Amino acid sequence: MRVSVDKDLCIGAGQCVVAAPDVFDQDDDGIVELLTDHPAETDRAAVEEAEQVCPARVIVVED
Numbered sequence: 260m261r262v263s264v265d266k267d268l269c270i271g272a273g274q275c276v277v278a279a280p281d282v283f284d285q286d287d288d289g290i291v292e293l294l295t296d297h298p299a300e301t302d303r304a305a306v307e308e309a310e311q312v313c314p315a316r317v318i319v320v321e322d
C-alpha cells in the first residue's frame with residue numbers, strides 16, 4: 260500500500276490524523292504531514308477511512 264497527499268490542497272481539517280494517527284500528522288499550520296508513505300497493512304482500514312473522510316479529498320491510497 261502506498262499513500263500520498265497533496266499538501267497544496269490540504270485545508271488542515273485534521274480528520275486524517277483522527278482516523279489514522281500512525282500515518283498522518285499536522286504541522287504547526289495544520290497542514291498534513293505523512294509519517295510514512297508505505298503504511299503497514301494493519302493500518303489499511305484506518306488509512307482508507309482517512310481517504311474517505313478528508314474534506315479536501317487530497318489523500319490517495321494505492322495498492
Ligand code: SF4
Binds near residue numbers: 269285291
Ligand atoms: S483530513 Fe485532509 S484536509 Fe484535513 S488535514 Fe488531513 S489531508 Fe488535510
